[in-house]
Amino acid sequence: MTPAIVAHQLTRMFGKIAAVDHVDLTVQDGELFGLLGPNGAGKTTLIRMLTGLSPISSGDAAVAGVDVRRDPVALRRAISVVPQALTSDLDLTGYENLDIYARFFSVPRRERRERIQHLLERVELWDRKDDLVSTYSGGMRRRLEIARGLIHRPRVLFLDEPTIGLDPQSRHVIWELLRELQHGGGLTISLTTHYLDEAEALCDRVAIVDRGRIVALGAPAELKSALPGSDTLQLTLDAPPSQSLTDELGALPNVRKLERDAAQLTFHADGGAALLPRVIELLYAAGHKVLTINVSRISLEDVFIHFTGRSLRDTHVTETDTRRAAAPRRFS
Numbered sequence: 098m099t100p101a102i103v104a105h106q107l108t109r110m111f112g113k114i115a116a117v118d119h120v121d122l123t124v125q126d127g128e129l130f131g132l133l134g135p136n137g138a139g140k141t142t143l144i145r146m147l148t149g150l151s152p153i154s155s156g157d158a159a160v161a162g163v164d165v166r167r168d169p170v171a172l173r174r175a176i177s178v179v180p181q182a183l184t185s186d187l188d189l190t191g192y193e194n195l196d197i198y199a200r201f202f203s204v205p206r207r208e209r210r211e212r213i214q215h216l217l218e219r220v221e222l223w224d225r226k227d228d229l230v231s232t233y234s235g236g237m238r239r240r241l242e243i244a245r246g247l248i249h250r251p252r253v254l255f256l257d258e259p260t261i262g263l264d265p266q267s268r269h270v271i272w273e274l275l276r277e278l279q280h281g282g283g284l285t286i287s288l289t290t291h292y293l294d295e296a297e298a299l300c301d302r303v304a305i306v307d308r309g310r311i312v313a314l315g316a317p318a319e320l321k322s323a324l325p326g327s328d329t330l331q332l333t334l335d336a337p338p339s340q341s342l343t344d345e346l347g348a349l350p351n352v353r354k355l356e357r358d359a360a361q362l363t364f365h366a367d368g369g370a371a372l373l374p375r376v377i378e379l380l381y382a383a384g385h386k387v388l389t390i391n392v393s394r395i396s397l398e399d400v401f402i403h404f405t406g407r408s409l410r411d412t413h414v415t416e417t418d419t420r421r422a423a424a425p426r427r428f429s
């Protein structure tokens with residue numbers, strides 16, 4: 098089977114600026130793929146090109162086997178885009194919102210009701226089907242829009258920040274839904290998110306995008322293990338350790354770096370937890386007591402900082418662009 102998404106040297110110029118800069122990407126059928134990156138990295142522009150919504154300056158792309166530039170009609174039938182902004186019609190009921198789309202995509206009359214019911218049940222909105230969307234919460238609207246995006250049975254579903262601004266409970270309902278959809282049969286999902294925990298919990302692979310380029314690509318676990326010495330083990334002792342003891346601890350296998358600050362030791366190591374027994378043993382043998390221990394594992398956030406030089410949170414705090422100032426905050 099052809100891959101769900103193939104991009105070759107895909108580029109989008111705005112004046113002299115390459116918003117997307119010679120991107121090569123292959124997403125396999127059935128993958129749940131995440132796009133991560135700071136504001137202005139080029140994620141939306143990349144998605145817009147892949148979904149036929151934005152011109153391509155150079156390079157090629159095929160989605161669901163359809164050449165994005167050549168066949169916009171076939172593309173529209175094969176994919177679905179759930180944009181970041183909520184777009185369901187407030188003056189219609191949930192059912193009517195789906196029905197309009199089903200008609201637009203010429204779903205035969207007999208099948209329409211069945212499909213709509215199935216999808217509304219799946220997103221847990223069947224009991225609210227006859228209520229106006231204006232009475233729905235943000236999380237309900239998002240679920241409705243995901244259901245709407247599936248009415249024509251697309252092969253690839255593009256979601257731009259599907260859980261932005263939602264409470265944790267609604268986020269988890271959407272996570273469950275996306276997992277089910279992916280496992281339930283052949284649907285490829287491309288997900289843009291600013292939530293690293295979301296990417297980590299859901300995505301088979303993620304691409305970290307920065308300044309129009311993919312700077313890292315892989316399974317979350319792969320990306321994390323590619324960063325050496327990123328587990329930290331921090332111990333507070335009863336008294337500062339001697340230089341010779343510090344040297345001995347620093348020479349233990351898998352220790353990349355050891356920092357000593359008075360009675361506090363910070364190890365940067367591969368496999369921090371596995372190191373702990375040996376460290377304790379040496380400290381006890383030297384007559385020390387250990388007052389506190391803290392082991393922290395590398396997170397996807399660390400990977401992100403490593404590849405982009407800044408934290409995802411910083412990129413939002415420093416954002417001043419007026420276009421974005423009007424957009425919802427990514428972090429509460």
Ligand SMILES: Nc1ncnc2c1ncn2[C@@H]1O[C@H](COP(=O)(O)OP(=O)(O)OP(=O)(O)O)[C@@H](O)[C@H]1O
Pocket residue numbers: 111116134135136137138139140141142143421
């Ligand atoms: N229509 C446009 N005209 C000019 N420049 C644009 C246009 N759309 C996007 N850009 C620029 O292209 C770059 C990539 O923007 P894009 O919206 O793709 O980033 P993003 O990763 O989706 O960011 P965000 O996280 O804020 O959604 C930015 O420098 C942006 O200012």
Ligand SMILES: [Mg+2]
Pocket residue numbers: 140141142
């Ligand atoms: Mg965007």
